[in-house]
Structure formats: C-alpha cells, structure tokens
Amino acid sequence: MIIAVLVAVEVISAFETSMVYAAIPTFIAEFHSDAATVGWAVTAFLLVAAASAAVCGRLGDMYGRERVLIVLLCAAAVGSIVSAVGDSIGWIIAGRAIQGVAGAILPLCIGLAREHLPASRVPVAVAIISGSAVAAGSASLLVAGVLLDHASWHMIFLVAAVYAIGAIALVVFVLPWRRPTGTKETVDYVGAVAFVPAIAAVLLGVNKSTAWGWTNPATLGLVLGGVVALVLWVFWELRTTSPIVNIRQFSNRKFALTMLATFAISIGPIGVTTMIIPIVLQSPTTAPFGLGLTPTNAGWLSFAGSMFGFVCTPLSGRIAAAVGARTSMLIGSTLFLIGNAMLFVFHDSVIGMMIMVITVSVATAFAYTALPNLLVEAVPEHSTSEAAGTNAVIRTGGSGIGVSIATMILASTALSSGANTTSGLTAIVVMLSVASLAAIGFTLLIRRGKANAA
Numbered sequence: 001m002i003i004a005v006l007v008a009v010e011v012i013s014a015f016e017t018s019m020v021y022a023a024i025p026t027f028i029a030e031f032h033s034d035a036a037t038v039g040w041a042v043t044a045f046l047l048v049a050a051a052s053a054a055v056c057g058r059l060g061d062m063y064g065r066e067r068v069l070i071v072l073l074c075a076a077a078v079g080s081i082v083s084a085v086g087d088s089i090g091w092i093i094a095g096r097a098i099q100g101v102a103g104a105i106l107p108l109c110i111g112l113a114r115e116h117l118p119a120s121r122v123p124v125a126v127a128i129i130s131g132s133a134v135a136a137g138s139a140s141l142l143v144a145g146v147l148l149d150h151a152s153w154h155m156i157f158l159v160a161a162v163y164a165i166g167a168i169a170l171v172v173f174v175l176p177w178r179r180p181t182g183t184k185e186t187v188d189y190v191g192a193v194a195f196v197p198a199i200a201a202v203l204l205g206v207n208k209s210t211a212w213g214w215t216n217p218a219t220l221g222l223v224l225g226g227v228v229a230l231v232l233w234v235f236w237e238l239r240t241t242s243p244i245v246n247i248r249q250f251s252n253r254k255f256a257l258t259m260l261a262t263f264a265i266s267i268g269p270i271g272v273t274t275m276i277i278p279i280v281l282q283s284p285t286t287a288p289f290g291l292g293l294t295p296t297n298a299g300w301l302s303f304a305g306s307m308f309g310f311v312c313t314p315l316s317g318r319i320a321a322a323v324g325a326r327t328s329m330l331i332g333s334t335l336f337l338i339g340n341a342m343l344f345v346f347h348d349s350v351i352g353m354m355i356m357v358i359t360v361s362v363a364t365a366f367a368y369t370a371l372p373n374l375l376v377e378a379v380p381e382h383s384t385s386e387a388a389g390t391n392a393v394i395r396t397g398g399s400g401i402g403v404s405i406a407t408m409i410l411a412s413t414a415l416s417s418g419a420n421t422t423s424g425l426t427a428i429v430v431m432l433s434v435a436s437l438a439a440i441g442f443t444l445l446i447r448r449g450k451a452n453a454a
Contacts, residue, residue: 002116003125005175006109007132009069009167012160013105014136015143016076017045019156020096021274022144022295025282026153031089034418035279036207038089039407042275045096046400047199049103051192053392054244056104057111058187065108065115066177070168076102077164084157095157103396106130107388110372116176122376123325127317127369137274138306138361145299191244194233199397201226203404207411245390254378254446255387258371261329261442262391263398265367268435269336271399272406273343273360276428277302279410279420280347287419289347301350302357309361316369325373329443332367335359337436344429367439371395374446406431 020027020041027038052072060068076099083095106129113125147155205222212219237243250256281298283290293301316328339360346352371391379387406428413424 001174002176003113003128005170006113006129008170009073009175010106010109010129010132011136012073012076012164012167013102014133015140015160015163016080016099016102017049017133017140018137018274019140019144019160020045020092022141022278022299023148023153023156024275025279026148026295027089027092028418030153033089034411034414035407035420036404036411039207039275039403040093041089041096043200043203043400043404043407044093045100046103046271046396046403047196048097048100050199050393050395050397050400051195051244052101052104053107053388053396054104054390055187055189055192056101057107057388057392058242060108060111062187064177064179065112066171066175069105069108069171072101072104072108073164073168073171075099077161077168080157080161080164084154084161099160103392106133107392110388112175114376115178123321123373124314124317126372126376127313127320130313130369130372132310132313133368135306135310138303138309141278142296142299142303145295145297148295150296186242188237188240188242188244191233191237191240194229194236195244195393195397198226198229198233199401201229203401207404207408245393249379249387249390252378254374257442257446258374258378259391259394261333261439261446262371262394264435264438264442265333265336266395266398267402267405268432268439269340269360270364270367270395271402272428272432273336273339273364275403275406276343276425277353277357277360280343280425281353283420288415288421289425290420291348291350291353293350301354305354305357306361308358309363309365312362312365313369316366317373320370320373324448325370325377326443326446326448328366328370329374329446330440332363332365332370333436333439333443335363335366337433337440339363340429340432340436343432344426347425402431402435 024038027033027041028035056068056072079095079098082098083092086092086095109129110126113129114122117125143159144156147159201222205219205226209219237245237247278298280289281291281293281301282295285292319328339356342352342356342359346356372388375387375391409427410420410424413421415421
C-alpha cells in the first residue's frame with residue numbers, strides 16, 4: 001500500500017514535468033513564437049524544481065515528509081491553474097515556475113520509502129517509485145496529446161490540477177504518518193533563492209545572444225552577472241552550516257562520481273530527449289524533418305514505447321540489489337548512446353522512431369532508477385533526503401540547462417519560416433552523444449560493489 005501511494009504521488013511530479021513537451025509545437029504556433037522562448041516553459045519549471053528539491057528534503061526532516069508533500073501538491077495545483085487561465089506564453093511560464101516545486105516530490109517519496117520499508121525491500125521499491133516517472137511522463141504526453149487534439153491546451157493544466165488534489169487526498173487519508181524526526185539544521189533559504197536566478201540569467205543571456213549579439217550590454221550583463229552570482233553562491237554554500245547543496249559531500253568519491261554522472265545524463269538525454277521526440281513526431285512532413293503525426297498519435301507512440309521502460313524498472317532494482325547500481329547505470333547510459341544514433345538515422349521513419357523511443361525508455365528506466373540507488377549505497381540513512389535533494393538539484397538543474405541549450409540550437413538554426421532544420425537536429429544528437437559518453441566514463445570510475453557499510 002505504501003509503495004502504491006508513493007507511486008501515485010510521484011506520478012503528479014512526472015506529469016507536471018512532461019506534459020508541456022507535447023504542447024511545445026502547439027505553443028510555438030499558438031503564440032507565434034520560437035523554440036527558445038517556448039522552451040522556458042520547461043526551463044522555468046526545472047530550475048525551480050532544482051531549488052525546491054534541495055530545500056524541501058530538509059523541511060521534510062524538520063516538519064515531516066507527509067506535511068511537506070501536501071504543501072508541494074497544493075502549490076502544484078495552484079501553478080497549474082495559473083497556466084490554465086493564462087492567455088500568453090508569459091502566463092504559462094509563470095504558472096510553470098510555481099508548478100516547479102513539485103520537483104521535490106521524488107526525493108521526499110524516496111525518503112518515505114526508506115523510512116517505512118525493510119532495508120531488503122528498499123532497492124526495488126526505490127526503483128519502482130523512480131521508474132513510475134518513466135511511465136507517467138509518457139502517459140502525460142498521451143493525455144496532453146488527446147486534450148490538444150480534442151479540447152485545448154488549457155485543459156492539460158486543469159487535468160494536472162485535479163490530479164494534484166487527488167494526490168493530496170491519498171497523502172492525508174491513506175499514507176501512514178509518523179512524527180517528524182526533527183533536525184537542528186537550518187534551511188538555506190538564501191542559497192535556494194540565489195540559485196535559480198543565477199542559472200536563469202546565464203541561460204537567458206545565452207539564449208538571447210543570437211538576437212541581441214554577444215557584444216550587447218544586455219547579453220553581457222546577464223551572462224557575467226549570472227556567473228558572478230554563481231561564484232558567490234558557491235562561496236555561500238561552502239560557508240553556511242546547512243547548504244542546499246552540500247559541496248563538502250563531494251569528498252566522498254562515490255557520491256561525487258554519481259553527481260557528475262547525473263549532471264552528464266541530465267544535461268543530455270534525460271533532459272533533452274523528451275523535448276525533441278514530440279518535435280520530430282509532430283513537425284509537418286513539409287519541414288526539413290518531421291513525421292506529421294497528430295499530438296494524439298505522437299502521444300500513443302511515446303506511451304507504448306515507455307511501457308517497455310516501465311517493465312524494466314524492477315529489473316534495474318534487482319540488478320542494483322544483486323551487484324550494485326553501477327551496472328544499471330552503465331546499461332542505461334549505453335542504451336542512451338544507441339538511442340541517440342537511432343534519432344539521427346530514423347528521424348524520418350515512424351517505425352524507426354518507435355524503436356528509438358523504446359530504446360530510450362528502457363535507458364531512462366535503468367538510469368533513472370540507478371541514480372537514487374547509487375546514493376543509497378553511498379550515504380547513511382540519516383543523509384538520504386539531503387543526498388537525494390542534492391541529486392535532484394543536479395538532475396533537474398542539468399535538465400533545465402540542457403533543454404535551454406537544445407531549444408537555442410533549434411531556434412538559431414531554424415529557417416526564416418520558423419521550421420526546424422536537420423542541421424539543428426544533428427547538433428542536438430551530437431550534444432546528446434557527448435553527454436552519454438561522459439556519463440559512461442564517470443560511471444566506470446565508480447568502484448564495483450553493493451551498498452557500503454554506511
């Protein structure tokens with residue numbers, strides 16, 4: 001029952017994350033915009049999610065993970081309503097930023113699983129909870145596709161709001177509650193507040209560089225200001241007693257390599273693939289690339305492929321329990337590399353893209369479920385929420401950076417008509433491949449073995 005509830009709650013986080021991907025082509029056409037601007041509907045969510053995951057992990061220790069979950073689900077519902085009632089891309093981005101607090105749901109669910117379940121069942125439980133995001137993410141593409149074809153884009157946000165309210169009921173009436181363990185550590189609100197605008201400033205400056213020019217004072221101000229803010233943020237994190245990202249933990253070799261592999265896989269395939277697949281599937285056949293599928297048919301293709309990945313999530317957990325999560329991560333990263341090649345070769349074939357989606361879904365299942373299990377192997381139980389929060393910061397922040405770079409590539413290489421080009425797609429494939437190779441390299445450096453004595 002506990003696992004079922006945690007899976008159901010995690011679904012809203014995955015739904016909030018992925019549902020907008022299916023609507024990107026619609027938003028571009030609806031608001032006469034480009035991929036770089038519309039991409040901020042994804043980037044804003046991910047950046048806020050990164051900060052939320054770090055702060056809310058510690059708040060869960062202080063006030064109880066169940067209580068914090070309810071607050072996050074309420075915020076997710078409010079953000080969905082803001083996006084639903086809006087009539088511009090600005091309103092959608094604002095609502096998505098509020099929804100971003102849902103990024104803390106997964107680390108809280110992982111902490112609850114480790115809190116309530118026997119140690120022997122934790123690896124598979126963590127794999128199932130994390131892997132539910134794979135299926136839920138693709139299911140959200142299908143639901144969003146149907147709503148885009150038969151209703152309007154407003155409805156995808158209303159459905160998300162209703163589901164968030166249902167998840168609140170599950171946490172209140174079904175999930176067992178325990179007294180908060182408490183902590184003497186304070187919450188690093190300064191670090192959380194400074195992190196998001198610092199990253200956003202750099203990304204916005206880079207995105208606008210093609211339109212404004214690199215010598216434009218606005219471009220330089222955003223990029224340099226963001227870099228300075230990031231440097232100051234690192235110094236603050238090193239000096240504060242309870243940072244949102246405990247940089248000192250990177251002295252733990254396994255922890256550091258896990259975080260580096262997380263960043264590589266997030267800035268590449270985990271973050272960008274879900275964004276590029278709907279664009280390839282839904283772009284018209286008259287464009288340089290595109291299969292011309294409706295949002296509904298594109299959603300069905302993605303959902304069917306994702307089921308293969310979801311089926312593999314318990315397998316990934318069992319491999320982690322038997323020989324260590326390192327093996328699962330290597331399998332996932334290698335499959336991502338294969339999927340990148342398929343995207344380049346099969347982007348003009350429906351059957352080929354179906355095979356590619358299956359490959360990437362299985363890769364996501366292995367990588368996504370290996371990362372939390374690598375953390376469980378690396379840190380003691382009382383540090384699980386903090387480590388999972390830090391990992392979520394790296395993962396969601398990396399995804400936001402990756403999506404921003406990818407949408408900038410598409411916008412800068414697009415034709416005057418706004419159609420995306422094969423050169424832009426090729427550049428993204430190269431970016432994904434380099435990130436996958438980096439993830440494989442970092443994972444190979446992790447020592448073999450299962451959980452350590454901690």
